[in-house]
Amino acid sequence: MMNHITLDDFKKLAQKHQPHCVSIFIPTHRSGQEVNQGLDQRMLKNKLKAVRLALAEYQLNEREIDELLQPADALLAGTSFWKKRSDGLAIFISPGEFVYYSLPVKFDAFSFVDTHYYLLPLIPYLNNEGHLYLLSLSLNEVKLYAGTPHDLDEIEEAAQYLPAGMEDALGSDTKERNLQFRSQQTGGVHTMYHGHGAGKDDAKGEILKYFKIVNDGLMKILHNEKAPLVIAAVDYLVPLYAEVNDYKNLWQESIAGNPEHVDHATLHKKAWELLADHFDSVRSEKSGLFEEALANKRAAYKMEEVIPAAVNQRVDTLFVSKGDEVWGTFDREKNDIRIEKEKAENNTGLLNLAATHTLLNGGRVFVMPPENMPETTSKLNALLRY
Numbered sequence: 001m002m003n004h005i006t007l008d009d010f011k012k013l014a015q016k017h018q019p020h021c022v023s024i025f026i027p028t029h030r031s032g033q034e035v036n037q038g039l040d041q042r043m044l045k046n047k048l049k050a051v052r053l054a055l056a057e058y059q060l061n062e063r064e065i066d067e068l069l070q071p072a073d074a075l076l077a078g079t080s081f082w083k084k085r086s087d088g089l090a091i092f093i094s095p096g097e098f099v100y101y102s103l104p105v106k107f108d109a110f111s112f113v114d115t116h117y118y119l120l121p122l123i124p125y126l127n128n129e130g131h132l133y134l135l136s137l138s139l140n141e142v143k144l145y146a147g148t149p150h151d152l153d154e155i156e157e158a159a160q161y162l163p164a165g166m167e168d169a170l171g172s173d174t175k176e177r178n179l180q181f182r183s184q185q186t187g188g189v190h191t192m193y194h195g196h197g198a199g200k201d202d203a204k205g206e207i208l209k210y211f212k213i214v215n216d217g218l219m220k221i222l223h224n225e226k227a228p229l230v231i232a233a234v235d236y237l238v239p240l241y242a243e244v245n246d247y248k249n250l251w252q253e254s255i256a257g258n259p260e261h262v263d264h265a266t267l268h269k270k271a272w273e274l275l276a277d278h279f280d281s282v283r284s285e286k287s288g289l290f291e292e293a294l295a296n297k298r299a300a301y302k303m304e305e306v307i308p309a310a311v312n313q314r315v316d317t318l319f320v321s322k323g324d325e326v327w328g329t330f331d332r333e334k335n336d337i338r339i340e341k342e343k344a345e346n347n348t349g350l351l352n353l354a355a356t357h358t359l360l361n362g363g364r365v366f367v368m369p370p371e372n373m374p375e376t377t378s379k380l381n382a383l384l385r386y
Contacts, residue, residue: 161217290374
């Protein structure tokens with residue numbers, strides 16, 4: 001199980017093209033009667049029934065369907081699995097592949113079978129639409145979190161790359177200094193490195209070495225991510241970490257105080273307070289450009305214009321109507337689309353197609369309520385690169 005998905009993960013999923021690719025999204029619950037009564041399990045069970053019917057239409061027999069869906073069926077029997085969920089579960093299955101992500105995103109229940117995966121529900125999480133990272137940093141502990149407007153979840157797999165703390169990074173000979181540093185974190189810390197003295201310089205040097213190891217591990221996880229990274233640490237550690245930081249989107253403001261003593265809900269609240277205006281301003285700025293860009297032929301809202309532009313790397317920013325999909329086909333050689341009334345074996349989701357290509361081509365995607373779209377008569381609006 002992964003509780004975080006990166007752009008690299010997304011690209012691997014997007015590159016999958018073979019028969020019988022299954023995508024399932026369901027909302028899940030962290031606790032409460034929904035967990036106690038097994039409602040999330042029932043939701044997945046219902047979606048798997050729908051998938052079985054769809055696979056049968058592709059002429060798979062019962063044995064082949066059972067074999068393909070066996071890993072997902074096993075999740076239904078795992079009682080402990082359902083007690084440690086986030087807000088949404090995304091499952092991707094194809095011959096020889098089974099992967100799932102438990103993410104702090106409330107997905108609408110949805111299933112899809114085609115020659116590729118359906119990835120549109122993941123895009124708001126990936127493309128800076130309220131997506132942030134938080135690095136909880138002290139001399140004793142390092143934790144990385146992924147956050148959305150809804151919650152903050154620790155990225156469990158980050159432990160493979162990050163040290164547990166300063167002693168873990170530099171060895172047991174740092175223990176005595178570590179104890180000294182710890183006692184200084186709550187008072188007088190801003191003058192810790194002022195003046196001269198080998199002891200003070202050594203102390204600073206060790207912390208910088210420790211933070212360099214943290215940074216190197218962090219870059220293995222976030223090396224091509226775009227979401228802002230907020231630091232939660234006592235004040236004197238923040239500028240020291242900034243000295244060694246290589247992540248391009250390190251947020252200038254930090255959460256002050258020792259994060260070891262702060263619960264997840266408080267960290268989330270403080271991080272969102274720092275970034276809410278930023279997320280709103282980016283979306284508003286891009287949306288505000290649409291009318292002028294349309295007059296200058298640098299924007300589009302007709303499906304027959306937006307779909308080819310997205311596939312051919314011409315879209316800078318794509319606005320997608322939330323909760324909608326348009327079924328049809330796209331002929332890449334002729335740059336021609338055909339819209340159809342419903343999902344069929346030989347068509348696909350055109351909104352998913354446009355959004356996936358825009359993200360893969362380095363563009364930005366905003367999934368918005370229909371009434372907030374720049375041009376409300378269309379389910380797709382685009383700002384064009386040329």
